[in-house]
Amino acid sequence: MDSKLVFSKTPKGEEEIESRHYHLDHRYRLALILVDGHSDVGELHDKAEGLSELATLLETLALQGYIVAGASDWQPTAESGIKKELIDFARLILGKDADKVCKKLSEVEDHHADLIVAIAQCQKLISLTIDEAKGREFAAKCTILLNKRHT
Amino acid sequence: MDINATLIISIAASFIMLYALFRVIRLKKEVPGGIVGHTWNLLLGLVVLFAVGYVAMPFLGELSQEVLRLVVALIFLFGAIYVVLTIRLIHRVIQILSD
Numbered sequence: 001m002d003s004k005l006v007f008s009k010t011p012k013g014e015e016e017i018e019s020r021h022y023h024l025d026h027r028y029r030l031a032l033i034l035v036d037g038h039s040d041v042g043e044l045h046d047k048a049e050g051l052s053e054l055a056t057l058l059e060t061l062a063l064q065g066y067i068v069a070g071a072s073d074w075q076p077t078a079e080s081g082i083k084k085e086l087i088d089f090a091r092l093i094l095g096k097d098a099d100k101v102c103k104k105l106s107e108v109e110d111h112h113a114d115l116i117v118a119i120a121q122c123q124k125l126i127s128l129t130i131d132e133a134k135g136r137e138f139a140a141k142c143t144i145l146l147n148k149r150h151t
Numbered sequence: 152m153d154i155n156a157t158l159i160i161s162i163a164a165s166f167i168m169l170y171a172l173f174r175v176i177r178l179k180k181e182v183p184g185g186i187v188g189h190t191w192n193l194l195l196g197l198v199v200l201f202a203v204g205y206v207a208m209p210f211l212g213e214l215s216q217e218v219l220r221l222v223v224a225l226i227f228l229f230g231a232i233y234v235v236l237t238i239r240l241i242h243r244v245i246q247i248l249s250d
Binding site: 097124127128129130131135 | 182247250
């Protein structure tokens with residue numbers, strides 16, 4: 001997710017804040033509260049310390065119509081299956097530095113061979129620009145997951 | 152080479168080094184850590200040092216020849232360190248990309 005995106009609450013989002021009508025999970029509610037219509041995703045990450053999966057939460061909130069991205073052609077996408085799990089791994093291991101890796105994973109075709117190549121590329125990206133140990137951890141976890149799914 | 156030419160070259164060098172400083176700081180935000188990130192911090196420190204040295208150079212005329220030679224020698228030393236760090240970084244990046 002682009003860290004410069006700015007989200008604002010929709011009427012449904014405002015209604016949920018005021019009345020808890022839709023009974024959102026507390027993590028989603030916290031993410032919804034943080035959305036203020038002028039802070040970008042990067043700033044929301046700073047405000048949401050400990051909420052490492054913020055991008056996923058925002059994407060889900062956008063999919064369900066609680067928030068909307070302003071002045072952008074960005075649209076939420078419903079990643080599913082193995083790619084979603086890989087993206088979740090990336091967010092869990094890399095936290096706020098996961099954006100580039102998540103983008104790379106979300107763009108790859110959902111085929112075993114393509115995912116293997118993408119994971120190797122992501123490991124290199126992580127090792128070069130974030131942390132070598134995290135790169136190894138990410139690749140190891142993703143490889144185990146892919147192998148489980150493939151067999 | 153007369154004084155004017157020296158001054159013009161020094162000013163041009165200072166502007167280029169300040170531009171390098173701007174670029175190295177800007178790129179730092181993109182590279183929070185990892186192999187590139189760690190070396191980048193060292194390169195950033197060296198570029199700051201060079202920028203200060205380059206900008207101050209036109210004003211160092213008052214110093215004695217001995218001190219001036221020492222300053223130039225230090226700039227040469229740190230310049231050599233910069234080159235070694237850059238070569239090592241490029242080598243490491245090539246290694247990782249070739250794996």
